[in-house]
Amino acid sequence: MKSKILLVTLGVIAIATVAINLDFLTSTARQSVASVASKAAIKNLSGVMADNNARGFAAAELITLPINVTEVARGIYKASGVGNTYVVTTSAGYVVFDTGLVIQAAEQKQKLQAVIGNSEPAKIILSHSHADHVGGARFWSEGNAQLIAHEEFEEEQRYLTELNPYLHGRNRTLFPWLPETPRTLPGMDFRGLEPDILVDNDVPFRFTLGDRRFEVHATPGAEGADNIVLWLPDDKVLLSGDFFGPQFPQFPNIFTMRGEKVRKPVEYSQSIGRLLKFDIETLIPGHLEPIQGADTIRAGMTRIRDAVDFVHDQTVAGMNAGRPLETLMRDIVLPERLALSQTHGKVSWAVKSIWEYYATWFHFDRTSELYATSQSTILRDLAGVLDQQAALSLVQSKIDDNRPEQALLLVELLEGIDDATALNRLRLHVLQQLKDVALQTGNDYELYWLDSEIEKAHETARLIK
Template identity: 35%
Template sequence: MREPLYKTRRVAPEAAGFNERCSRVNDFIVMTEACSNVYLIETPEGGILINSGMGFEAPVIHHNLKRFSNVPVKYLITTQGHVDHVGGVQYFRDQYPGLRYIATAENEEHQNYDARLQPFRGARSAFRFQDDFIQVFTKYAQAGYTDINAQDRPTPDITFEQRHEFSLGGLELVLLAVPGAETNDSLIVWLPQHDTIFTGNLFGCAFGHFPNLVTIRGDRYRDALTCAAAAQTVMDLKPQRLLYGHHEPIDGADIIKAELTAYRDAVVYVHDEVVKGMNAGKDLHTLQQEITLPPQCEVGQGYGKVSWGVRAIWENYAGWFKHESTTELYSVPQKSVHTELVRLAGAQQLIASAREKRDAGRLEEALHLLDIVLSAEPENAEAKLLSVQVHQTLLADAADFAHTGNFWLTGWLENQIKLLQGGETAPLSFK
């Protein structure tokens, strides 16, 4: 009987640290963990680098890889166009003159999309990463690394539409363009002589978990059936070893097949249940509460969540208008009447009602009431304190959720507690 892999594996990514989490996978592959893993494939004629990390990490990644290999790098492949994959490309170009960068033909569109929204996403991502990066840069400074390398926005030397094959030093590589759970420019690297596959974040950050079909930091929707098809593409290759975007490799054809089958079936099941519910006239919130995974396709929810996936599928099909209120079609938000509600009902009465709901375990209802009070009276100390307590209860529940907690939800709740207690969150910038 299958024991889901997510119960024994890490979820959260970490930025690269000097001499940390870097190791040899086998006699020709070296791996260093970073915001997204970087792999060096060695051949007698030179090396192939898969991904380059964030710009600020690139010198640390290079240092770590050099502990294990001095092979000159000839090619650099990025498995997707996200900033934590492409940021270090120029740094490695500088280290290895003549290096050729390979990506899919969709890479330029994705980098343009990311760059277009950099200020927006920097502000929206800070709640999860700001404190972590402060610790990273403190460690870098302690190691004497203070002249931080810039973030790159590179142009590939070689692009392809669907498939690209080449060989180096007797090693055959097959690159396949496979849109997946994070970007439309994703690719996989297949080593047919070794039954080894590099998938990057094709299935999301954490392997064995439900994908983030939309991120709470702000991103465009990812299509559920596209995610399922990506899993099938990898399964059809029958890999014996899978090296993905974060943490240690997965070894064994049977466990890889079992995990990808569960992932594929989980995504398809949720998709089909949402469609069924939509056609039956059920509202979104009812479906979010009703749809759960059957035991045979249990996966973790440490990065994406089923309830979030339900909403993403619904809105990817039907858009933002829920047919619940005429006000959805106009620009004035509900919070515009919060001050009036507080005047009519009284802040103390609303807080008392919120406390009753908190005590009854109806935490989300309690937050709805407290949001009204704090919208009208942002410095109401009693409402703030009760909101902190509700967030702390939600955080304890989230941290214990399905063995792993959820990377994004726990980060959001922790940051909300910090803000309610008077802290600040500055936008991220890696220019």
């Protein structure tokens, strides 16, 4: 399965739906309303995807795949979906780990209960607050099951909800098949959950149900500050949510380009260090299929941790040596022994985000960073005093020399010139050149962004004509 599909993991699709709080409904009533609304939403999404020239299509495609239930380890059942829902059975009831995307959750639950029976779970564990993991939490319980989440869970939900219009706009740039505005689907409130048990970073929450021991461990620093994982020590199984991202092993998205609060690189490394103490034989991620084999899992985890440590330490050393951020973004590369796929997280962006994590917003480079006047305000004036033809030729020569990053900076400075058609043509060349480079790494976010810019440039070309 293509990696692009997995981008949705990061809670993107579900931003298509928004919360209406229908707490007075029983879980069964909520579930029936949701089933009807879900089918409509999925049908609608399929139509939108078809209209959007396949950009980001693979990501959306996952939502239309049939939901299947399989036993992925002894007594552990998975209902597939954009985000999987898992059930861990015991001799005295069962535990749910993650509850999928709200528009798939009702069907996931129904298909799982066809296998394990209709009783209510003893506990529901939510790996983190992203929408593709918490969607069905209200379907599974009439209020008797204990809801377990990280102590930062409510705060993460709060800001993701409060900033939803902003985040939705950004997501829609990357995933154009998302609806223009967040949808409202009655009964499909996946926010505002109030956990019964909060797990903090220092003390794992351990419990026994029937013949099984459970350990819930906090692993902050991954996809948000509120990550928890479920360790089943007797089975040597780890349910990891999104801790490792959509593929294993890969370089993690230390801070996501979509725009969320900071993720702490040092905490991430420490969290992996904690997981390395377990002898994991089966790794069950929140998306796609389990990974088997203690050696493979240990080697992958060690490499991820060492790669993050390497990038972190090199960035800090570069900062202390007074080297410019952009130089470090270019020069810090993973050595061969730590090579990892960068389809999800990208090393140069990790360098930038680690820098900003420590130094925040003022880079100490340009005084203009301090003031509220943007470069765009002087571009018309600049164009008025320029030899515009010479400037366009300069861009062309950068393109010819295969220096797209320099050409891009020039294009951005020339926004105010008279020959918008010529400038736009050059912009398209530059973007295409950047995309050719980006394809070598295959970072999905970079490609989605460049595709969106290329589409915008084509649109500009149509308008100018």
